[in-house]
Structures are given as C-alpha cells and as structure tokens.
Amino acid sequence: MYERKIPPSLNCGLDLIGEVLYGKWKIRLLWFINEGNKRPSELQRKIPDASRRLLNMQLNELQEHELITKVIYPVVPPKVEYSLTEFGKSLIPVIAALGQWGDEYQERLRTVILERLEQVTGQ
Amino acid sequence: MYERKIPPSLNCGLDLIGEVLYGKWKIRLLWFINEGNKRPSELQRKIPDASRRLLNMQLNELQEHELITKVIYPVVPPKVEYSLTEFGKSLIPVIAALGQWGDEYQERLRTVILERLEQVTGQ
DNA sequence: ACAATATGGGAAAAATTTGTCCCTATGCAA
DNA sequence: TTGCATAGGGACAAATTTTTCCCATATTGT
Numbered sequence: 001m002y003e004r005k006i007p008p009s010l011n012c013g014l015d016l017i018g019e020v021l022y023g024k025w026k027i028r029l030l031w032f033i034n035e036g037n038k039r040p041s042e043l044q045r046k047i048p049d050a051s052r053r054l055l056n057m058q059l060n061e062l063q064e065h066e067l068i069t070k071v072i073y074p075v076v077p078p079k080v081e082y083s084l085t086e087f088g089k090s091l092i093p094v095i096a097a098l099g100q101w102g103d104e105y106q107e108r109l110r111t112v113i114l115e116r117l118e119q120v121t122g123q
Numbered sequence: 124m125y126e127r128k129i130p131p132s133l134n135c136g137l138d139l140i141g142e143v144l145y146g147k148w149k150i151r152l153l154w155f156i157n158e159g160n161k162r163p164s165e166l167q168r169k170i171p172d173a174s175r176r177l178l179n180m181q182l183n184e185l186q187e188h189e190l191i192t193k194v195i196y197p198v199v200p201p202k203v204e205y206s207l208t209e210f211g212k213s214l215i216p217v218i219a220a221l222g223q224w225g226d227e228y229q230e231r232l233r234t235v236i237l238e239r240l241e242q243v244t245g246q
Numbered sequence: 247a248c249a250a251t252a253t254g255g256g257a258a259a260a261a262t263t264t265g266t267c268c269c270t271a272t273g274c275a276a
Numbered sequence: 277t278t279g280c281a282t283a284g285g286g287a288c289a290a291a292t293t294t295t296t297c298c299c300a301t302a303t304t305g306t
Contacts, residue, residue, distance in 0.1 A: 003244060005291065009172055013227075017222070017225035051294065056253080076304095078251095087228070095137075098136070101140055106136060113139070113188065117127075125263075129262090173264090201271085201283045
C-alpha cells in the first residue's frame with residue numbers, strides 16, 4: 001500500500017467525503033454492492049474496465065472506512081461476500097443524486113467532455 | 124496539458140459526472156464561486172493548500188466543461204471574474220448533498236480515516 | 247497430470263495528477 | 277528604482293494512482 005507523503009486535509013464535510021469516495025471505482029463498487037452484487041467476481045464482471053488488483057485495493061479501503069463488510073466463507077473454491085454497513089447505506093442517496101444529475105445531463109456532458117478531449121488531443 | 128493515453132469510460136451518469144468533477148479542487152472551486160468568490164486571487168486565498176497553477180488548470184477545465192464562465196476585464200492590474208453557468212448552478216444541490224453527508228458524519232469519518240492512516244503508516 | 251474456478255497480494259512499471267520554479271505584463275506606492 | 281498586486285502559462289520534478297505480471301491455495305472436471 002502506498003504511504004502518503006503529504007497528509008490529507010480533513011477540514012470540512014467535503015474533504016471528509018472526498019477522502020472516502022476518492023478512488024477510480026469506489027462509488028461504483030458501493031453502488032453495485034447495494035444492488036446485490038456482493039461477490040468479488042460479480043463486481044469484476046460489472047466493472048470490466050477496472051483491474052482486478054485495484055478493485056481489491058479499493059474494496060479493502062471501503063472496508064477500513066467501515067462502509068462495507070466482508071464475509072469469507074471457508075469453502076473451496078473461496079467464496080467472499082461484501083455488504084454495505086448501515087453507514088455505507090447512508091451514502092446511497094448521495095450517490096444516487098450524483099448519478100441522477102449525470103443521467104439528466106448525459107447528452108450535454110458527453111458533448112462537452114468529448115469536445116474538450118478533441119481540443120487537447122488535436123482532433 | 125497532459126494528454127491521456129487511456130480513454131475515459133462515459134457509460135453511465137456516474138462516469139459522466141465523475142469526468143467533470145474529478146480533480147483535487149474542482150468541487151470546492153464550484154462551491155466558492157457559487158458563494159460569490161469570483162476572482163482567482165479570492166479563490167486562491169480560500170484554498171491556500173492548492174497550488175496556483177493547479178487552480179488555474181482546473182478553472183480552465185471547468186470552463187471547457189461549461190460549468191463556469193470567465194470574464195476578463197481589460198484593466199491593469201488584470202481583473203478576472205468567474206461565474207457559474209446555469210449548467211454549473213444545477214450542480215450545486217448535488218455538491219450540497221455531498222457536503223451535508225460529510226458534515227453529518229464528520230466525527231465518525233475523521234475517526235475511520237485517521238485510524239486507517241495510522242494502520243498504513245504504522246502509528 | 248492439467249486446466250478451470252475463486253480470491254488475494256507483492257513488486258515493479260506505466261499512467262496520471264499535482265507541485266515547484268521561473269518568466270511575462272503594467273501601473274501604483276514607497 | 278525596487279517591490280507588490282494581478283493573472284497566466286511553460287517546463288520539469290515529485291507525488292500519487294492504476295495497471296501488469298506473476299505467484300499461491302485447494303477442489304472439481306477432463
């Protein structure tokens with residue numbers, strides 16, 4: 001695990017939520033777990049763009065931040081299930097608000113994002 | 124400006140909002156601009172941890188994503204003002220929801236974040 | 247025997263983001 | 277004339293995040 005050289009700022013609510021939600025796939029992990037996709041392999045199938053390694057790392061962090069719990073069944077081949085904690089569930093409406101805004105403006109968003117990319121890339 | 128080698132995924136609303144909000148200070152920039160802090164120097168004073176350079180870069184991106192507009196007054200010394208577009212204003216309630224959750228659970232958040240840090244750092 | 251399943255972590259490389267340093271411009275104040 | 281305020285960008289360095297590759301476990305099916 002990478003050890004930060006620069007400490008995070010934890011002043012306001014935005015800093016704090018940022019600290020637990022920042023990470024390429026964390027929001028989606030919470031979302032899919034909430035939808036009932038509990039096993040690591042299911043989550044990996046849901047998020048094929050993510051590397052397996054990173055999903056594991058972010059699941060560990062979510063767990064350390066007490067947003068999810070992990071149950072390991074002592075069977076072979078191994079079976080693992082993640083679930084939201086109550087704390088994690090309290091985040092779902094917030095994530096829903098993010099997704100809703102993104103859905104509502106998806107056309108416009110796609111346009112401005114792609115336009116900027118073209119500008120930077122040079123078409 | 125850095126040119127991505129790996130294209131972003133723009134599948135769902137969460138991808139899309141992530142694309143425009145990701146960046147260390149973007150959310151705070153939107154927030155402070157909404158509160159009436161329009162000039163770059165004001166914003167820099169509000170966010171002293173951020174480097175001047177990065178604030179400029181992120182303001183540029185917010186502008187390219189049409190969340191803010193920039194007015195340059197042709198005076199000396201230069202004067203610049205940023206404002207939220209209507210599109211940008213529509214994001215404010217979403218950001219408020221994030222901040223609200225962070226405020227509501229700030230004690231618990233501070234605890235779990237610091238505990239994890241100690242674990243990683245080794246006290 | 248060998249491959250497939252399911253889960254997870256170490257090590258190092260690659261990608262990306264953020265910070266630092268320096269340079270530009272102009273008018274005003276000490 | 278030197279220094280401050282205001283604003284912004286290039287070049288490069290440092291920090292951080294993410295990916296890739298490989299190894300390990302133990303059972304079931306071929």
